Amino acid sequence: MSLRLRRIAVDGFRKFREPMVIEGLTDGLNIVIEPNETGKSTLLEALRAAFFVRHGTKNQLAQSFAPHGEAVGPEIQVAFEADGAPWTVTKRFLKGATIEVTGPQGKAQGEEAEARLHALLGSVRDTSQKGDAGSYGALGLLWVAQTEALAVSAPGQIVRDTVRSTLEAEVGSIMGGPAYTRVRTRIDEQFGRYWSPTGQRRGRQNEARERVEIAEVAAREAADRLAGLERTFSDLEAARARLKVVQREIADDTDVQTRKDLVASLEVARAAAQILATRRAEHEAVNAKVRGLEDLSERHRKATEDRDKANLALGQARAQRAELSHGLAAAKQRLADVRSALDSARASRQDARLALGAGQDRVRASRRRAAVAAAGNRHAELVELERLHGEAKTLAATLTPSKTMDLLEANERAVAEARALRSAGATSITLSGETAGISIDGEPASPCERTLTGITVVRLGDAELVITPPAGAASAEEALSSALKKQQSTLEELDVVDLAAARARNDAARDAASELRTIAARIEATTPADENVGLAAGADALKLFIFELVDEPGVEEADLPDIAALTNALEAADSALAKAEGAQESAVDALRRIEEDDAPLATVEAGAASDLANAKAQIDTIEGRSEFPTLVVDLTRAREQTAEAAVKLEEATRDATAHDPAAITRKIETVDARSRAAGVARTKLEMDIARLEGTVESEGGKGLANRAAGACEEAEAARAALQRITEEAETLKLLRETLDEARDETSAKFVGPVAKRAKRHIERLLPGCDLSFAEDLTLEAVIRGGISEGCGDLSRGTQEQLAVLTRIAFADMLLEQGRPVSLILDDPLVYSDDARLDLMVEILSETAERMQVILLTCRDRAFRHVAANRVSIAR
Template identity: 70%
Template sequence: MSLVIRRISVENFRKFRTPVVIEGLTDGLNIVIEPNETGKSTLLDALRAAFFVRFNTRNQLAQSFAPHGDAVGPEVEVAFEVDGAPWSVTKHFLRSASVEVSGPQGRAQGEEAEARLNALLGSVRDTSRGGDVATYGALGLLWVAQAEALSVTAPGQIVRDTVTSTLEAEVGSIIGGAAYRRVRDRVEAQYELYWTPTGQKRGRQTDAHERLEAAEATAREAADRLATLERSFSDVEAARARLKIVQREMADNTDVQTRSSLVASLDIARVAAQILTTRRAEQEVVNGKVKALADVRQRHEDATQAQTKADAALTQAREQRLGVADTLSVAKQKVVDARTALDSARTDRQAARTALAEGEERIRQSCRGAAIQAARQRHANLLKLEEQRSAAKALADTAIAPKVLTLLEAHDRAVAEAQAVVNAGATRIALCGSADGITIDGQPMALGARTLDREVHIRFGAAELQITPPASAASAAEVLASALRKRKAALDDLGVVDLAASRASNEIARDAAADLRTLEARIESATPADAVLQLPAGSAALKLFVAELGTEEAVGVGELPDIAALTKAMETADSAAARAEGAQDSAIEALRRAEQQEAPLATAEARAASDVANAVSALEVIERRPEWPTLTEDLAKAREQAAEASVKVEDALRDASAHDVAAITRKIELIDARVRTAGETRTRLETDIARLEGTIESEGGLGLADRTAAAYEEVEAARIAFQRVTDEAQTLKALRSTLDAAHNETSAKFVGPVAARAKRHIERLLPGCELTFSEDLGLESVIRAGADESCASLSRGTQEQLAVLTRIAFADMLLEQGKPVSLILDDPLVYSDDARLDTMIEILSEAATRMQVVILTCRDRAFRHVAGNRIAL
């Protein structure tokens, strides 16, 4: 059963903003050859939208149907035939979305229309956002968009199911067909009750396992409670025995008596410790007084020794300083004298430098004046030479280029040649005797010879003589006139009368060019550089200098100074100044040495005077203290009191050592802790006894032994149920694996017929090749000359050709089952060479005898010769 598209109408669909109608599609081969950007791919998308995209969807694919920038509703209408019966579908998208399908059963709209299309074409509902061609069924495989056939891909699940159903009877097995899928679905449904897709336990297995774990937990809890009850009886008896021992220990009053005696000893020890503290404080006071008085005496002695030492140092420093005072005074006077001599020498040196500078300036002015006069003379010579150069340049510019002169010679030769031709072909006449009454062309005729290059009329009274020269004379005369005009135009352009004049003018220009080079050399030699005027070489620099000079002339300087004498005077003044500076430096150095010698002596004198003043001040402060007059008697008395205090401290220390407060306190704390621990132990034992008695009373009547036995019976039942469920799950897992193994084993039986059908097409393209298909019926590799080549490693052109040929093979198998089939290829075989392209076109033409084939292409040259129905957009 073949699907034939008869008419397509598109409006507001992407680039088709205005209505576009394509009619005249036939059953066989239809070829649409249009340039790029015409809308061929858009036309295929419109067909897919009409058949497979739901009318009321607003997904990404449907949104792309609307023209860019327009808020309109795309519309597609297709008229087609299925097994000879006429059908039509009309869809509106986005705005006022609707669908209508008309066929032999009448019209349908909305969801009913979509369901009728799916049933007719063998497609399923597409829920993807961008369009899934696998849901389009057979036409999703056979309607190939641009670049979709550049790699070999497997058909979708719908096509695989249809093909396997077709081949079930042929291969004699249901594994892989619809019957196999029903069995596999039942097994898969039961498998999902026990296992996850990844093989993990779930469902009934986890429920049985959880029941077993719960029963085991309950049994453990009952056993623990029973053991706890039995353990409580022994624990309560042990606690009662321990309580009797603690009560007996607490009734003993030995610790009470010991503690009373320790408390009495503690009071005596505290009094002894207090006395020891008091004696130590009294000793500290007496020792502090002795130390203070001894310190005052020691400071007085130290100040007296410091005063004596400082007086001696001050006397010695003053004597040493008096010894260097005369040397320092003499050095200061020498510095003053040297400074005066240096100032005088510097004044004389400055005067000598000024005189030399003035003399040099007068010499420079004299040289500049001479240089200016020479520059003016060179400038005058330069102007004369430039005038001569301008005249020579004007003559040199009149030189005629060799090409122009050659052209003049050619014109002169052309005139001579044309004149010779005229003379050779013209008629010559001569008139002798009397010319009275004779006219030529109405004008009186003169005596002598004449060359005629045209027809003339000569009258002799009443008679007229007509002379007609040969026909070639007229053309020769015209050639001569043209040559004369060209020669005259060339001579006028140069301003000469003839070729000889031009040659003479050219000779004069050549001589002027030679003179011009000579004048350039003379100008360059007449404008040298001048170091005095800082004038660079060149005529431009000389002109600029004279223009800026204006009317400046050499300044009269009179008699020139003696530069040598001035230079010698300046050198003498420099030497005198240098000697004066050296003398001053020497005097300053001597003064610095004297000052360095005197400085430490002055410092020592000042330091000694300061030490004397400090010692006197310290003695005065000490002697003004109120305790100074009786210091000796007070110090002796204080030392006696310190000795007595030391004796008292020793006595108190001996008394305090006999009664240790810390040891007595530790013993009392130990007794108190023992009593406290006994009380806490008694309380804890009483609490434990009450808790255990309560446990025995509450748990003893609950029948824990019976409960434990029942819990262990539930554990056994849960374990048996868990084993049964585990066995069922393993059985289903093994059954599922067995079905998969059988499916894999039988898949080769389906691949064989598919390969056989595809080989008859591929044999024409690749002779001697064997094909291998995968389980999903996708072309996997090609075997050539015993070598297995993966399709992915083939060239893009070969992959595209194999993809088209396998689609034709699948289309033939679908036709055998009566499925609606047609083949649409958008820009196919773009990587094919000429030979394979011709073979592929032959195969497509043959396929067009079994189904409708539509080729959308922009390659006019490749498909121009193909016989088929031509369609224009």
């Protein structure tokens, strides 16, 4: 049966803070086209809340129904038809939560009303915090919120069970019967003892493996301890045998005698070494004496040679310097003369510069006085211009704004119009001749013409004439009075007599504003900068200069010096100074060249004199020593003693080589080390034997052989149990997989009819395709040209279109079973191109012939041409 919504009323639900009603929903295709942020998605959420969310819940979803910042009770009322019968549901959340359902069975409230809705719609109670569309039944699949149709998803468990019950008769097989359930439950229970849900070993398998590991570890430990005891017996016998060998080695006295012989040889070697050291010291002493005498003789010879060379070099240097002395004296005298001339030129140049500076100062002072006088004239002109500028500025400030002038013009027109109206509606009287005894409104009358706007009493002696003008005259007079007051008020604010005066003043203000620019330009031209007095441009700079000006003494023009003559004199002094400096540089260069020639000679002379003095001092020192007179005889005798000492040293070296103390000492150390090692080995063997005897005594009585045999038997039993349990686990796994295969075969029988119905719609979108559904009735893939394409690999637009078409297929199957079905799509087909959009609209229009279809969209252009019932969200 088809579910048809007729009226939806929402109040205080999210963005619908004020009551909102949608009416006029028809059986076929209904389109709600509204702009973004209008509340289309909120409308679908309100429908879901009215049908599926328990009224008394205060979960997170229900809390979100209240408008932000308001503590109200959101309320929804929906009128609909199910199987042709009218129904109404009214539900309120949070504040004063209530529900009332009206149907063919009458009214129901509270939990009974919730139960009737679940029974009618095939839904179950939703216990989630944020809303579970799977518990909403068929409408949870077919009422598609925004973006829920962007991917192909599986229907909920309620829809799958309903579809299976629909297809049971068609496929001739019952899926999940009681027998299958009992067997599968038992197998799953047994399977869980051996395997995890992901197929990993656990439970009894792990326990058996742990038992095997523990038994094998115990067997290895028992075998290791038994083997260790046997090794201990063998080590004990070997240690006792080695101890006997070591004891025999220690009892042998061969090493003792050898050590005595080596000690005696060491004493002889040490004596020979002592003699060798004595002979070596004697040889070194004689050699040192010979070297000292030879060095003294060599130094005396070298000092004599140095003295002779220094005498020769000193004579040559002195002769060469004598030749240069006359030229050096002449160069020094010429340099003194040139320096005197240079000093005189510098003094003349200084006098010329001072004279030129003084002349320039007097000229600058003259120019400054002229500039100061000009500045005073410009200042007087500036004062006058500033006065004119102030007057013009004051006059320009009286310019009346254009809006005010427009107001005056409008007031003037209003006064004229009021006067015209008064003249048109008033009564005019003319009094002439003798007016004695006549009064008008109690006042004596005079000959004139009067305009009467109100009731006027004219007394003629004892008679009284009452004149009543037309009714509009009074209002015209009042209008004129009001216009005059308004105009007068505006004129008083502007401080003018009338409009003509205001216009004249405005014209004068405009002329003054124009004159301001002219005066400003004249002020700028009158206040230029003047470098002669350091005056900057501008009126402020000129006024400050005049204010700070100090009177300066005057100088007559006839007293001014000739700057050109003074400049020529300075140039002549500069030229003379340059010539004097050139002459000085030439004299300095000539003196430098002579000094450069004399400097090496002076250096050579000084060096030769120093070398001569050093050589003489060294000769005197050597010849003054006591051993110098007998130096030749002593040197000969010392050389003979050196030869004798060398012969004795050779003999002592041969004797020392025959007995080597180091080699003898090493042999003695070897004997001692062998003796110590034998002692240490005996001590270590005695300790090892004691330790091994203790181990044998402690381990020998524990029955290690029996323990090892028992541990081996336990390991064999544990391995056998593990093999048996593994076989049981594999058998259960095989049985479970066999049941799964059988279930898959049965499921395939249900998937076939679903694919057949869905293909009827999808083939129009993708011609020549085959469909592949999963066990949970999810469309997994589309097969085109023998190539399988997963739904997740398709474009977003194709996925969205397939999601809508599979929902239509499920809706048709549910409709066959008589379930309440309607299709609501929120903002559908957003990724579809124009051709596919037209095709999808055509399919939806055909679907609307079998059930109610409601489209919520903001795209007016995309659905403008569709023939459908258009509904607006009214507030």
